[in-house]
Amino acid sequence: MYDDERYFQIGKSKPSYSQFFAQLDISSWVGTETLNSVNFTAKNKETGSDESSTILDVIKCTYTVGNILKPYIRAGVHNQEYRIKIKVVTAEESQEVFYIDFDVFDG
Numbered sequence: 001m002y003d004d005e006r007y008f009q010i011g012k013s014k015p016s017y018s019q020f021f022a023q024l025d026i027s028s029w030v031g032t033e034t035l036n037s038v039n040f041t042a043k044n045k046e047t048g049s050d051e052s053s054t055i056l057d058v059i060k061c062t063y064t065v066g067n068i069l070k071p072y073i074r075a076g077v078h079n080q081e082y083r084i085k086i087k088v089v090t091a092e093e094s095q096e097v098f099y100i101d102f103d104v105f106d107g
Helices: none
Strands: 007-009 035-044 068-070 081-090 095-103
Touching: none
Parallel strands: 007 095
Antiparallel strands: 035 081, 081 095
16 A cells, blocks of 8 residues: 555554565666665654664665565564655665555554
């Protein structure tokens, strides 16, 4: 689910113990350009606190030549909502930010 092709929502609550790659295909935005840099961060949506080191395994976060962004999501606290921010810059200097929202529920 998305709004303006920049905001995405993981449709099912994530248990705090689960770990997985999310995949976001941005090929329609990238077009014929080449990805140059991708930066992944995460925040708690309620408090605004930086939760990148808790929510993301930055070593595993990656992107592919086929323009697929792949944040590796882990952990989280029961009943909290998070937003992953992915800043993308192409070699041709186009820039965009994509967001993935999800909540954690152990129940």
